[in-house]
Each structure stands twice: as structure tokens, then as C-alpha cells.
Amino acid sequence: xxxxxxxxxxxxxxxxxxxxxxxxxxxAGDLYLPKDADNSALPGLVIGGPFGAVKEQASGRYxxxxxxxxxxxxxxxxxxxxxxxxxxxxxxAPDINTEDFMAAVDAIGIRPNIDRERIGMIGICGWGGFALxxxxxxxxxxxxxxxxxxxxxxxxxxxxTDQRTAILNFQAQxxxxxxxxxxxxxxxxxxxxxxxxxxxxxxxxxxxxxxTERGFHENSILSNGAWNATMPLSFMTTKMLQxxxxxxxxxxxxxxxDKAETKPESVRAYEQAKEPKxxxxxxxxxxxTLYDQMEKIPFSKLRKFFxxxx
Numbered sequence: 001x002x003x004x005x006x007x008x009x010x011x012x013x014x015x016x017x018x019x020x021x022x023x024x025x026x027x028a029g030d031l032y033l034p035k036d037a038d039n040s041a042l043p044g045l046v047i048g049g050p051f052g053a054v055k056e057q058a059s060g061r062y063x064x065x066x067x068x069x070x071x072x073x074x075x076x077x078x079x080x081x082x083x084x085x086x087x088x089x090x091x092x093a094p095d096i097n098t099e100d101f102m103a104a105v106d107a108i109g110i111r112p113n114i115d116r117e118r119i120g121m122i123g124i125c126g127w128g129g130f131a132l133x134x135x136x137x138x139x140x141x142x143x144x145x146x147x148x149x150x151x152x153x154x155x156x157x158x159x160x161t162d163q164r165t166a167i168l169n170f171q172a173q174x175x176x177x178x179x180x181x182x183x184x185x186x187x188x189x190x191x192x193x194x195x196x197x198x199x200x201x202x203x204x205x206x207x208x209x210x211x212t213e214r215g216f217h218e219n220s221i222l223s224n225g226a227w228n229a230t231m232p233l234s235f236m237t238t239k240m241l242q243x244x245x246x247x248x249x250x251x252x253x254x255x256x257x258d259k260a261e262t263k264p265e266s267v268r269a270y271e272q273a274k275e276p277k278x279x280x281x282x283x284x285x286x287x288x289t290l291y292d293q294m295e296k297i298p299f300s301k302l303r304k305f306f307x308x309x310x
Contacts, residue, residue, distance in 0.1 A: 005215050005292070006061045006117040009068040013033050021079065021103035021238035022050040023096060028083035029076035029107065030055050032067035035309060041310040042072040046104035050291060051092070051152065052222035053125025054082035057215055060123055062147075066122075067293075068145055069303045073265045074108045076100065078127070081220045083268070088184035090221050092126075094133065094153055094238045101127075101134035102177050105141060118142060118310035124152050124291070124303070125262075132269060135250070136243040143309035145253040145302060147288045150262045169231065174229050187229040202261045205288040215292055248274035251309045255298060257285030278305075 008014055015031045032205055045066055046057045055063075057074040063073035078100050080086040082155040101121060109116035120143040120238070123131025128149030133146040159167070191211060196203045209215040219225050251261075252273050256266035258281050270279040282289070285296045 002102045004056045004216060008049045009064050012064055012067040015203055019103060019107035021099050024087040026137025027076050027081045027100060027103060029074050030060055032063040032073045033162045034067050034070055034135055041181055043112055043118035044108040044114045045071050045073040045120050045122060046108055047073060047075045047122045048101055049124030054219045056217050057220060061292060062122055063309055065299050072114050073250055076104050081221060087229055090229045093234045094240050095189045097130045098133045102138045117149045120306050120310050124148060128151050133240040136246045138259055143306060145147050145305060147255045148260060148262055148290045149239055149266045151265055153238045153240045171230055171233055186226045200284055205286050241269060244272050245274045252277040253305045255280045257282050257289050259285060260287040262287050
């Protein structure tokens with residue numbers, strides 16, 4: 001039996017689906033539907049993230065709740081992770097993961113009970129960046145929201161030159177090792193020694209979400225180990241928010257916790273975007289707070305946003 005880190009809402013059904021992305025990788029998803037839906041076509045949401053998590057964690061929790069509020073919601077695993085296909089495992093790339101979001105739009109939009117003219121996106125953590133990138137080019141997406149957004153390419157592409165050079169020198173040597181051994185070595189485990197006593201509150205919250213019963217899942221990369229060591233390479237040459245202004249005139253909602261270390265990423269994305277846009281700050285909330293703390297996640301705000309804009 002599959003494990004989920006949340007219970008299925010009594011007013012919701014969940015169905016496993018499989019679909020292909022444009023690169024020929026089969027993606028695994030769970031489609032959540034309201035039980036009381038009539039014969040009219042439903043508005044659809046595609047939901048991804050957090051970065052390193054799987055659909056049985058935060059994205060599924062969001063899909064479950066949004067379905068209870070009247071939406072069809074598809075949570076999915078990105079390429080090379082979870083139950084989705086692709087080798088090597090435990091890797092990510094901005095173009096492929098952006099495509100994953102668009103493939104999810106394909107998958108939900110061709111279903112007979114979905115109104116393909118009313119499809120929105122929710123991206124959590126690093127998948128917030130992929131959602132913004134996807135929405136900027138996929139005009140089928142009518143509204144997009146991000147939660148605890150972290151845009152990976154900015155953090156890697158805009159490092160000081162000396163730090164960037166050091167990382168790229170390491171990556172170059174790692175590629176020789178991988179080529180010689182015909183393997184894809186994993187990078188370092190963020191929490192090799194268990195609970196991070198001397199780390200920030202944010203790091204402790206990440207640990208508590210991924211490595212304790214609160215949010216642990218055996219398929220999650222950050223629950224069990226690490227990303228592929230050479231995964232950062234493609235993010236260091238790509239700026240995913242380059243066309244964020246082209247989401248306009250479709251509406252954008254950016255949600256962040258006031259105590260989140262990633263809040264500046266959300267603020268920067270908001271400043272780059274054009275109207276209509278809204279930055280919504282959740283009080284007394286960190287980055288991971290908005291993964292699973294139901295009393296803090298502003299589902300009423302998300303419902304209102306998508307009801308008004310889909």
C-alpha cells in the first residue's frame with residue numbers, strides 16, 4: 001500500500017495516472033477530484049513541488065485540499081524522481097522540469113471532465129520557479145501561484161565569480177569520475193549527522209519535514225539522501241525568470257512566509273513580474289511551514305484567487 005503523509009479528504013477521490021512529457025519520460029501523478037462534482041467541466045490545477053519531494057508529500061496535500069474546494073487537481077513527480085521515469089535518478093534540469101509542468105497541463109486538459117480553458121498552476125519551493133518559467137511560455141495556463149518559492153537558477157547563476165569557478169571546477173572533475181566509472185555519483189547528504197543542532201531554525205524545519213514522521217517519504221530525495229552530484233550544471237547556465245513579465249496579463253499570486261529565508265526570492269519574482277500580481281505574506285511562517293501546516297497555509301486565499309481567475 002502506498003504511503004501518504006496526509007489523509008485523503010472525505011469529499012475527495014484520488015486516482016493514479018501516468019502521462020508522457022515532450023522528452024518521452026513517463027510521469028507519475030495523482031488526480032484528485034471532488035466527489036460531489038456534477039456533470040459540468042471542472043477547473044483544473046497542476047501542482048508540483050517542493051524540490052526534492054514527491055507527490056505523496058506537500059503537492060499531494062495541496063491537491064487534496066484544492067479538490068475539496070471544487071477543483072480538479074493533479075499532483076505529480078518530476079522527471080528522474082519519485083515514481084516518474086528517467087535515468088539517471090535523483091537529478092533535475094530547468095528545461096525538463098519546466099516541460100514536466102506543461103505535460104501535466106496536457107494530462108489534465110485532455111480529460112473529459114476538465115475545462116481546458118480554466119487551468120492553473122501551483123508551484124511549491126523550487127517548483128515555484130519551474131511554474132513561473134512554464135507559465136511564461138504556456139499560454140494555456142490562465143493563472144499561476146507559487147508558495148515558498150525558490151528559483152534555483154538565480155542562486156546558482158548569480159554566484160560571485162570565485163565561488164562559481166570553484167563549483168564548476170568541482171563539477172568538471174566529477175564529470176571525469178562519472179565518465180570513467182560509468183556511474184552518476186550522488187552529491188553530499190544535507191543532513192549526514194542527523195538533527196542539525198547548530199544550524200538555523202530554517203534548516204531544522206527542513207530536517208523535521210523530510211527526516212521525521214512529519215513528512216518523511218521513502219521516495220523523496222531529501223528524505224533519503226541527495227541529488228546527483230552534477231545536477232547543478234544546467235542551472236548555472238539558465239535564468240528561468242527571464243520571461244516572467246510575459247505571464248501578464250494572466251494573474252500571478254506569490255505566497256511566502258514572513259520568516260522564510262527564501263522570502264527575498266519571492267519578493268524579487270514579484271518585483272520582476274508585471275500586473276496583475278500579488279505578494280501575500282503569511283505571518284509567523286517559515287519556508288517549510290507552508291508545506292504542511294494546515295492552519296498556516298492560506299487555502300482560502302488560493303481558492304479565491306483561482307475562482308476569480310479561472
